Amino acid sequence: MSAHRILSGKVVIATHNAGKLVEMRELLAPFGVEAVSAGELGLPEPDETGTMFSENAAIKAHAAAKASGLPAFADDSGLCVDALDGAPGLFSARWAGPAKDFSGAMARIADELDRRGATNRRAHFVSALVLAWPDGHTELFEGRVFGDLVAPRGQLGFGYDPMFRPEGMDRTFGEISSEEKHGVDWQSGNALSHRARAFVELARACLRRPV
Structure with missing residues (x-):
């Protein structure tokens, strides 16, 4: 496996x-990284044709890196509901x-x-984060948080946050x-x-805190 590449300077957030x-x-x-968004640069949104979150994140990151000449940072994420066979999943945004x-x-x-008639x-x-450089170098990382669905509560966050209650908490996102x-x-x-x-x-792989 190739060594991780450290990100510094300016990065495009491909969203x-x-x-x-x-x-x-x-x-x-x-981490002292200057972030500019794809929207601020007037970059178009590429078609997300992947079949996994990681593929769609990579499509967005590589498109932004190629168009801007800068490293680009992209996320693809979604809500997966057990009783709906993982839906909306990749199509979480499209359901809106x-x-x-x-x-x-x-x-x-x-x-x-x-x-x-689902009681479950x-x-x-799921969140897939991809860092891509104009030369094609790619870094991929994923995170998940489990919980259950409730009647929507709260005005904070965005997307499906009001109906998702993470494990071990009484509050929704x-x-x-x-x-x-x-x-x-x-520390932990x-x-x-x-x-x-x-x-x-x-961050552990590709970022360094300024001294």
């Missing part, structure tokens, strides 16, 4: 999702439609569970501050969210 952009910038901030109506998407999940409310979030949701205890490496857990692995 047009405002919620993901905020989280990624906050995660990168302690062009208007990104996640209230409607959460209602669709509830309707699908009711239609199937187990689910998990929609009731948890961004600092708590993706904060990292760097513990993190709550799927994206933060993937980022811990990425």
